[in-house]
Amino acid sequence: xxxxxxxxxxxxxxxxxxxxxxxxxxxxxxxxxxxxxxxxxxxxxxxxxxxxxxxxxxxxxxxxxxxxxxxxxxxxxxxxxxxxxxxxxxxxxxxxxxxxxxxxxxxxxxxxxxxxxxxxxxxxxxxxxxxxxxxxxxxxxxxxxxxxxxxxxxxxxxxxxxxxxxxxxxxxxxxxxxxxxxxxxxxxxxxxxxx
Amino acid sequence: xxxxxxxxxxxxxxxxxxxxxxxxxxxxxxxxxxxxxxxxxxxxxxxxxxxxxxxxxxxxxxxxxxxxxxxxxxxxxxxxxxxxxxxxxxxxxxxxxxxxxxxxxxxxxxxxxxxxxxxxxxxxxxxxxxxxxxxxxxxxxxxxxxxxxxxxxxxxxxxxxxxxxxxxxxxxxxxxxxxxxxxxxxxxxxxxxxx
Amino acid sequence: xxxxxxxxxxxxxxxxxxxxxxxxxxxxxxxxxxxxxxxxxxxxxxxxxxxxxxxxxxxxxxxxxxxxxxxxxxxxxxxxxxxxxxxxxxxxxxxxxxxxxxxxxxxxxxxxxxxxxxxxxxxxxxxxxxxxxxxxxxxxxxxxxxxxxxxxxxxxxxxxxxxxxxxxxxxxxxxxxxxxxxxxxxxxxxxxxxx
Amino acid sequence: xxxxxxxxxxxxxxxxxxxxxxxxxxxxxxxxxxxxxxxxxxxxxxxxxxxxxxxxxxxxxxxxxxxxxxxxxxxxxxxxxxxxxxxxxxxxxxxxxxxxxxxxxxxxxxxxxxxxxxxxxxxxxxxxxxxxxxxxxxxxxxxxxxxxxxxxxxxxxxxxxxxxxxxxxxxxxxxxxxxxxxxxxxxxxxxxxxx
DNA sequence: CATGAATGAGACTTCATTCAT
DNA sequence: CATGAATGAAGTCTCATTCAT
Numbered sequence: 001x002x003x004x005x006x007x008x009x010x011x012x013x014x015x016x017x018x019x020x021x022x023x024x025x026x027x028x029x030x031x032x033x034x035x036x037x038x039x040x041x042x043x044x045x046x047x048x049x050x051x052x053x054x055x056x057x058x059x060x061x062x063x064x065x066x067x068x069x070x071x072x073x074x075x076x077x078x079x080x081x082x083x084x085x086x087x088x089x090x091x092x093x094x095x096x097x098x099x100x101x102x103x104x105x106x107x108x109x110x111x112x113x114x115x116x117x118x119x120x121x122x123x124x125x126x127x128x129x130x131x132x133x134x135x136x137x138x139x140x141x142x143x144x145x146x147x148x149x150x151x152x153x154x155x156x157x158x159x160x161x162x163x164x165x166x167x168x169x170x171x172x173x174x175x176x177x178x179x180x181x182x183x184x185x186x187x188x189x190x191x192x193x194x195x
Numbered sequence: 196x197x198x199x200x201x202x203x204x205x206x207x208x209x210x211x212x213x214x215x216x217x218x219x220x221x222x223x224x225x226x227x228x229x230x231x232x233x234x235x236x237x238x239x240x241x242x243x244x245x246x247x248x249x250x251x252x253x254x255x256x257x258x259x260x261x262x263x264x265x266x267x268x269x270x271x272x273x274x275x276x277x278x279x280x281x282x283x284x285x286x287x288x289x290x291x292x293x294x295x296x297x298x299x300x301x302x303x304x305x306x307x308x309x310x311x312x313x314x315x316x317x318x319x320x321x322x323x324x325x326x327x328x329x330x331x332x333x334x335x336x337x338x339x340x341x342x343x344x345x346x347x348x349x350x351x352x353x354x355x356x357x358x359x360x361x362x363x364x365x366x367x368x369x370x371x372x373x374x375x376x377x378x379x380x381x382x383x384x385x386x387x388x389x390x
Numbered sequence: 391x392x393x394x395x396x397x398x399x400x401x402x403x404x405x406x407x408x409x410x411x412x413x414x415x416x417x418x419x420x421x422x423x424x425x426x427x428x429x430x431x432x433x434x435x436x437x438x439x440x441x442x443x444x445x446x447x448x449x450x451x452x453x454x455x456x457x458x459x460x461x462x463x464x465x466x467x468x469x470x471x472x473x474x475x476x477x478x479x480x481x482x483x484x485x486x487x488x489x490x491x492x493x494x495x496x497x498x499x500x501x502x503x504x505x506x507x508x509x510x511x512x513x514x515x516x517x518x519x520x521x522x523x524x525x526x527x528x529x530x531x532x533x534x535x536x537x538x539x540x541x542x543x544x545x546x547x548x549x550x551x552x553x554x555x556x557x558x559x560x561x562x563x564x565x566x567x568x569x570x571x572x573x574x575x576x577x578x579x580x581x582x583x584x585x
Numbered sequence: 586x587x588x589x590x591x592x593x594x595x596x597x598x599x600x601x602x603x604x605x606x607x608x609x610x611x612x613x614x615x616x617x618x619x620x621x622x623x624x625x626x627x628x629x630x631x632x633x634x635x636x637x638x639x640x641x642x643x644x645x646x647x648x649x650x651x652x653x654x655x656x657x658x659x660x661x662x663x664x665x666x667x668x669x670x671x672x673x674x675x676x677x678x679x680x681x682x683x684x685x686x687x688x689x690x691x692x693x694x695x696x697x698x699x700x701x702x703x704x705x706x707x708x709x710x711x712x713x714x715x716x717x718x719x720x721x722x723x724x725x726x727x728x729x730x731x732x733x734x735x736x737x738x739x740x741x742x743x744x745x746x747x748x749x750x751x752x753x754x755x756x757x758x759x760x761x762x763x764x765x766x767x768x769x770x771x772x773x774x775x776x777x778x779x780x
Numbered sequence: 781c782a783t784g785a786a787t788g789a790g791a792c793t794t795c796a797t798t799c800a801t
Numbered sequence: 802c803a804t805g806a807a808t809g810a811a812g813t814c815t816c817a818t819t820c821a822t
Contacts, residue, residue, distance in 0.1 A: 003801060003806090008804080012806080032312070033226075033227070036792090037791075037792065038791085038792095046807075047808045048792085048793085049793085049794080049795080049810095050806075050807055050808075053807080057792080113308070113365075115369075116369065117226050123369070123370075126369060155373060155377035156377045157383070159363070159377055159379055160359070160379045160383055160384065163359055163363040163365070163379075164359040165362065166361075166362035166366070167357070167358030167359055167360065167362030168358040170311070170358070170361055174318070174321060178350060182348055182350035182351045183354065184351050184355045185351075188347060188351060189387075191387050192359075192383075193386075194389070232816075232818085233816080236784095242784060243783085243817090243818085244818090245781080245783075247817095247818070247819085252818085253817075422618070423618030424702070424704060426794090428795080437803060438796090438804085439797090440802080443802075447796075447797085503701060503755075506616060506699070507616050507699075509619060512759065545763060545767035546770075547773070548767075549756065549769055550753075553749055553752030553769075554748055554749040554752055556756070557748030557749055557750065558748040560698075560752070561747075564711060568740060569744065572740035572741045572743075572744055573744065574741050575741075578737060579745065581735065581777050581779060582776050583776075584779070588784075588785090593783080596785070597785080622813065631787090633787090634814085634815080634816080637815075638786080642814085643813085
């Protein structure tokens with residue numbers, strides 16, 4: 001007797017998630033270009049052929065992973081604005097979460113640094129970060145209104161903030177010995193926004 | 196009369212430099228992995244075979260380019276400490292030079308973002324940035340002594356500063372429409388070091 | 391009460407016939423080589439796995455279909471000789487039947503044109519057309535005896551006749567716009583045999 | 586010292602022609618679908634990689650070959666109308682040439698029978714046969730005017746004639762033992778056009 | 781020194797076939 | 802009997818690298 005439709009779908013969903021789970025680290029370690037389909041298959045413990053039932057190609061796996069990472073950041077940003085406190089306090093919480101994520105699960109943050117190796121579809125994917133940009137710009141503007149944040153062009157501050165975060169994440173990719181023990185804390189990063 | 200050894204060597208050097216000149220932009224645009232030897236040869240206006248007389252392989256070209264970029268930054272750093280003024284003023288000049296370089300010749304800064312796609316030789320190459328790290332650490336410590344700079348762990352500040360710079364350079368790789376007109380100025384970046 | 395052996399066998403036969411029914415058009419449209427097992431399964435509305443209970447592989451389905459087509463032609467040929475009239479009249483009826491079949495159900499005739507893409511088993515399959523060849527040769531010889539048909543080598547006439555029929559069937563595979571409205575009638579084809 | 590541009594181009598041209606020369610028979614024997622790139626490379630005595638410098642893929646090789654075959658037929662047709670004699674005599678010469686070609690170099694004629702296995706580009710390729718169709722229609726019409734050819738729809742006669750030719754060519758693909766010794770002559774084929 | 785035709789290893793991708801459910 | 806997820810062999814294709822000229 002054949003499986004039910006639902007059982008099938010569940011198997012498919014689980015397989016897909018499983019592949020993504022096991023695959024993220026490979027990309028983070030070897031880089032997008034140096035990762036072979038066979039590496040992914042091996043890491044996920046499935047045949048190469050099966051990968052193609054779930055993803056159209058290598059980039060497709062990577063993008064799915066990138067979206068996971070982006071969704072994580074979006075979630076943090078959206079949660080931050082619901083927190084109690086001043087805009088700067090919200091930004092502080094946001095920054096802490098991100099830095100903590102970088103330490104505890106650097107893999108997903110490292111994916112961002114590989115993104116530019118994507119051929120063309122990158123842009124539409126990272127475009128999703130717009131949500132985060134908007135939230136940051138809003139928090140910064142509010143912070144400026146209450147005098148917590150420097151009265152500079154808010155967009156410039158957003159760029160500076162995100163550039164800083166991105167650069168720190170990228171640092172995790174080059175295994176620099178003394179990096180971890182001197183890794184910046186939220187307070188230090190937020191200095192960038194201070195008046 | 197045959198060419199002298201020196202003349203020969205000079206021709207070689209010029210050819211090599213020429214290849215590097217024409218090649219940087221290709222890497223910056225297409226990325227290390229998506230650049231083919233044939234792309235490089237075409238851009239440099241030479242045959243594929245000839246490339247191999249000057250470089251051992253694709254990575255070798257890239258690394259030579261990366262070293263150029265690194266040497267540029269080292270030069271700026273070394274010059275900065277000879278400038279007159281307080282440590283913070285020196286850092287200001289340094290930062291201005293770098294931001295200006297990013298705007299005027301972003302290509303070389305974009306190469307940094309591709310570096311992690313290198314298989315293994317990266318580390319020894321970026322290790323050369325140690326010189327810059329040392330200079331930064333020194334300027335920061337001096338700045339702290341005269342009270343211009345926050346009394347934090349100097350290494351943390353170095354990481355923060357370099358992360359920020361790296362992140363801004365990387366931003367240039369994703370062609371984000373509103374990036375250029377809101378690109379941070381030196382003052383804003385240096386805020387990160389303020390007490 | 392369990393099903394009887396016969397009932398079981400009947401269900402099997404019906405399933406098999408059903409698969410063949412739904413499958414012929416796929417082969418005719420996409421060609422033997424460009425048709426995937428999954429195409430066949432989908433067209434028949436069954437799972438891929440089930441196909442293997444009824445056929446050993448893709449070629450097996452195709453050959454079964456080809457035999458259907460061949461049996462159809464054989465039946466027409468055998469019926470023709472029982473018709474009343476002169477040999478040429480019988481050939482006329484035969485030809486009419488075939489041309490009509492080509493128009494009404496071109497699919498099966500198109501299969502012939504794909505047959506040569508089969509690896510090796512083709513020959514034993516098309517060998518079954520021998521029956522038709524024999525009947526044609528006989529009718530032609532008889533026709534020659536009564537002076538209705540040209541006194542040429544009968545085998546040459548058989549080849550010519552079958553080549554003509556085959557070529558017309560093949561024409562249906564390339565969807566040529568003006569083909570259908572100028573498609574030859576039996577009289578025109580039979581001209582080939584006239585004295 | 587490098588080769589001159591012309592020498593290079595000549596090498597390229599010769600290589601391409603050489604590959605086509607050696608490759609036709611493989612396609613004719615094994616069929617389009619059953620021919621592997623490695624078969625082609627081996628037959629031509631070149632590496633697989635080199636094939637891709639001259640052709641985009643397997644179909645591209647096949648199409649180039651098909652065009653050769655088509656050009657051959659077009660040439661015969663164009664030559665025929667310049668011959669002296671009545672329209673039917675011209676058609677006789679044309680038919681003789683084709684039948685002779687089928688016997689002496691069946692390979693190219695067999696390619697036609699494989700053409701339908703092409704995915705989509707077939708149509709534009711065989712569309713080139715239009716030239717031949719036009720010439721045939723003209724000769725037939727002229728023949729009708731002088732009473733040499735049956736007063737039927739000329740297009741129907743063209744279809745019949747080409748179908749017949751195609752069918753005979755296809756027959757060469759199935760190695761039928763008694764085919765060659767009973768192969769039709771031009772007179773027999775032209776019977777189809779007789780009044 | 782300079783060229784680009786030629787190679788071949790190694791990646792990618794497809795799909796007939798099997799098998800646990 | 803029926804399913805479709807999973808496999809893996811076999812083919813396609815790319816591109817760094819070599820080499821005759």
